[in-house]
Amino acid sequence: MTDAEDTLTEIISKALLLDKSELTDDLKRGDYEPWDSMAHLTLISEIENEFGIFFEDDEVVDIWTVADIRSLLSKKISS
Numbered sequence: 020m021t022d023a024e025d026t027l028t029e030i031i032s033k034a035l036l037l038d039k040s041e042l043t044d045d046l047k048r049g050d051y052e053p054w055d056s057m058a059h060l061t062l063i064s065e066i067e068n069e070f071g072i073f074f075e076d077d078e079v080v081d082i083w084t085v086a087d088i089r090s091l092l093s094k095k096i097s098s
Contacts, residue, residue, distance in 0.1 A: 023096065030062065030065045033065075034065055035051065037053075044086035059082070066088070070095070
């Protein structure tokens with residue numbers, strides 16, 4: 020894992036109250052009760068602050084899985 024992936028994993032696990040070993044790319048908002056709207060906004064804010072990026076409103080709404088987060092972040096930090 021790269022430093023960015025490690026950092027992202029740390030942020031997600033803290034925001035969603037999950038042990039890092041339980042975090043999978045297919046974890047889905049709506050299927051995991053602690054990933055409610057407040058946790059989602061906290062997660063997005065933490066990622067934006069850590070990586071110095073900004074998610075558009077439509078991007079935030081379209082994030083449903085951990086894989087979505089990883090994919091979007093990858094696009095943001097590589098551009």
